Amino acid sequence: GAGVSQSPSNKVTEKGKDVELRCDPISGHTALYWYRQSLGQGLEFLIYFQGNSAPDKSGLPSDRFSAERTGGSVSTLTIQRTQQEDSAVYLCASSLEGQGTGNTIYFGEGSWLTVV
Amino acid sequence: SQQGEEDPQALSIQEGENATMNCSYKTSINNLQWYRQNSGRGLVHLILIRSNEREKHSGRLRVTLDTSKKSSSLLITASRAADTASYFCATDTGRRALTFGSGTRLQVQP
Numbered sequence: 001g002a003g004v005s006q007s008p009s010n011k012v013t014e015k016g017k018d019v020e021l022r023c024d025p026i027s028g029h030t031a032l033y034w035y036r037q038s039l040g041q042g043l044e045f046l047i048y049f050q051g052n053s054a055p056d057k058s059g060l061p062s063d064r065f066s067a068e069r070t071g072g073s074v075s076t077l078t079i080q081r082t083q084q085e086d087s088a089v090y091l092c093a094s095s096l097e098g099q100g101t102g103n104t105i106y107f108g109e110g111s112w113l114t115v116v
Numbered sequence: 117s118q119q120g121e122e123d124p125q126a127l128s129i130q131e132g133e134n135a136t137m138n139c140s141y142k143t144s145i146n147n148l149q150w151y152r153q154n155s156g157r158g159l160v161h162l163i164l165i166r167s168n169e170r171e172k173h174s175g176r177l178r179v180t181l182d183t184s185k186k187s188s189s190l191l192i193t194a195s196r197a198a199d200t201a202s203y204f205c206a207t208d209t210g211r212r213a214l215t216f217g218s219g220t221r222l223q224v225q226p
Binding site: 004033035041042043045048056058059089091093102104105106107108109110 | 146147149151157158159160161164166204208212213214215216217218219
């Protein structure tokens with residue numbers, strides 16, 4: 001596709017349920033990132049995939065959060081047993097190469113998660 | 117605290133005025149980038165400045181970088197109502213994913 005695509009755009013879920021958020025990066029981009037943004041706040045890094053390297057999971061806030069990237073393309077962020085504090089916009093981004101190369105990263109429009 | 121911190125947190129100006137936003141960071145960087153965000157959705161890349169550059173221009177945008185002070189500024193000249201948005205700096209250390217600050221919310225009054 002022309003840009004980074006995320007789905008769903010909006011998700012309302014009950015506390016305790018699991019959710020999956022999907023990201024389709026720009027074709028050919030080797031690096032993929034997940035960030036979280038609470039209302040009116042900055043971006044919080046979650047996880048970073050670069051090619052075939054082991055992902056940088058250092059930003060995941062708890063073991064309820066996990067992410068995978070299949071075939072070096074599509075990524076799924078899974079939140080298990082959701083809590084109200086998980087409510088946020090989850091932003092996915094991709095870049096042609098990884099960090100340190102000066103590549104621009106391109107963001108999707110985000111998935112707005114509300115846990116009730 | 118975060119690698120990149122913007123100030124001010126919020127800025128309100130009149131159309132036609134210039135808007136200046138600052139960013140400070142803590143560790144050495146490969147480059148620093150500025151992004152814009154409308155309405156809490158996806159961010160759009162504005163400009164990148166490398167660690168060996170001191171100033172860069174793109175249209176009405178001017179970015180400076182002072183690595184000795186670990187700071188950068190973004191200047192928007194002749195602002196327009198459409199420039200109303202949140203602006204974020206992001207630092208690339210080459211060692212991990214891009215790290216974003218908490219942003220400056222710019223309001224341009226028509």
